[in-house]
Amino acid sequence: MTISKLNFTKLCLLLLVITSCSHQKVVAQKPNILFIFSDDAGYADFGFQGSKDFSTPNLDALAKTGVKFTQAYVSAAVCGPSRAGLLTGKYQQKFGFEENNVKGYMSSSSRYLGDKMGLPLNQVTVADYLKKLGYKTAVFGKWHMGHADEFHPLKRGFDEFVGFRSGARSYWAYNDEDPSGEIEKYLEYGFGKYNEQPEKYMTDILADETVAFIERNKERPFFAYLSFNAVHTPMEARKDDLEKVPTHLTGRRRTLAAMTIGMDRAIGRVLNKIKELGLSKNTLIVFSNDNGGPSDTNHSSNHPLSGTKANHLEGGIRVPFLMSWQGVLTPNTIYNNPVSTLDLLPTFVNVAGGNASQIDGLDGVDLLPFVKGEINEKPHKTLFWKKENRAAVRHNEWKLIRFPDRPAELYNIEEDISEVNDLASEKPELVRELYKKLFEWELTLDRPLWQLKRLYEGKAAERMDNHRKPKIKK
Incomplete structure (x- = not known):
């Protein structure tokens, strides 16, 4: 009788172990997600x-x-709002995140907010959703979703954070005196200060930490958001990367090319770790950029697009975008229909086993059925952009740009990617139709939670006008 009880106990323990292992295997089979984001690239x-x-x-x-x-x-054509949109899957103007969040801004009631600007706490992030679905989540690099502790990544669905809270900082280590009191520019590990080494380049640090995170979590599903500050200013490159740049490139363009070499090398290290661990068939990889390149500050090129960062011409809002998943997506595929970084959240949630269709208020869609050919229609017939009085709407092939100080412009984007042939005067009915769509969308938005100081606002408008149509290269 004693032996029978012992055997029964062993059998129960064996079944428990098998069940546990089976559960772990199911969890581990969920696809990993690696999202790589560059900053201000052309x-x-x-x-x-x-x-x-x-x-x-x-x-x-x-x-x-x-x-x-x-x-x-x-x-959005600038960093902060663009990131707020992709992290929530919603037009960020719906919750008042219309401007960059940096010190020196004012609220809509002209009240100085200091560092109390960031992604509203009632907004749910992609990391929140993925964490509930069993994912280990981490962000490495630029955050730019608020400087105060209440906006910190570890309070917005991320388990790990190695990065900085502000929108830009040096690529080299700060000492204890520099920058004075600006904690948002220091490199952090969670809420603690990261031990920056003087010889370490920021782009390499972010790759190191991402690789280490992947290694630690190779047996469970993970979401890694690698948010480079490259190639945003300041223009700082490694000496050995500068030596690799073609000699005909000079000045900031030369430094930019070197910074791009460094970023690509860092990305290669992360991708190689995925391959080395045998995770390629179980990892969705996405690469994109946060807005158009600022041709004035880092001398990036948006050719053949007109415009630059901070305006609504194609050069300010159209970005490079890659998606790879071995065995799921067909290699060497070109997808020509309009998509948006708003689509990242629903795509990631569905990949993780969730149901994005049950999330209220999303403006993005799951891209996988479209790129796999399961849905033949366009992911988006209509897309919108807005900053202050400036706005744009694209409906099918037509794009209307609204200015506060001049008549609207109308372009056929499919036929005129460089936006050089304004057809507004030839198609007044279409202009009215697109204005109506824009007005109807604006009725769904909240008031901006903060805005630029008036002095800076004027300079921003001047900057946008001066770089509205850079010369198109032949």
């Missing part, structure tokens, strides 16, 4: 986008393994 400044001067062999190889999107958009 539309044309990648090999896979046609550049002959900028060396990006690792991203070029990634492009060949999956889908390259030719009409990918961000939801």
Whole structure:
């Protein structure tokens, strides 16, 4: 009798172990998600986008393994709002995140907010959703969703954070005196200070930490958001990368090319870790950029697009976009319909086993059925952009840009990618129709939670006008 009880106990323990292992196996089979985001890169400044001067062999190889999107958009032409949109899957104007959040801004009631600006706490992030679905979540690099502790990544669904809270900082280590009191520019590990080494370049640090995170979590599903500050100013590159740049490139353009080399090398290290661990068939990889390249500050090129960062011409809002998943997405695929970084949240949630259709208020869609050919229609017939009185709407092939100080402009984007042939005077009925769509959308938005100081606001408008249509290269 004693032996029978003992055997029965052993049998129960064995079944418990088998069940536990089976459960762990099911959890581990969920796809990993790696999202790589560059900062202020030019539309044309990648090999896979046609550049002959900028060396990006690792991203070029990634492009060949999956889908390259030719009409990918961000939801804003500047860093902060663009990131708020992709993290929530909603037009960020719906919750008042219309401007960049940096010190020196004012609220809509002209009340100084200091560092109390960030992604509203009632908004749910993609990391929140993925964490509930059993994912280990982490962000490495630029956050820019608020400086105060209440907006910190560890309070917005992320388990780990190695990065900085502000929108830009040096690529080299700060000492204890510099920057004075600006904690948002220091590199952090969680809520603690990261031990920056003087010889370590920021782009390499972020790759190191991402690789380590992947290694630690290879047995469970993970979401890694690698948010480079490259190639945002300040213009700082490694000396050995500068030596690799073609000699005909000079000044900031030369430094930018070197910074791009460094970023591509860092991306290659992360991608190689995925391959080394045998995770390629179980990892969705996405690469994109947060807004158009600022041709004035870092001398990026958005060719053949007109416009630059901070305006609503294509050069301010159309971005490089790659998606790869071995065995799921067909290699060397070109997808030509308009998509948006708003689509990242629903795509990631559905990949993780959730149901994005049950999330209220999303403006993005799951892209996988479209790129796999399961849905033949366009993911978006209509897309919107707005900052202050400036706004734009794209409906099918037509795009209307509204200005506060001049008549609206109308372009056929499919036929005129460089936006050089304004057809507004020829198609007044279409102008009215698109204005109506824009007005109806604006009725769904909240008031901006903060806005630029008036002095800076004027300079921003002047900057946008001066770079409205850079000369198109032949």
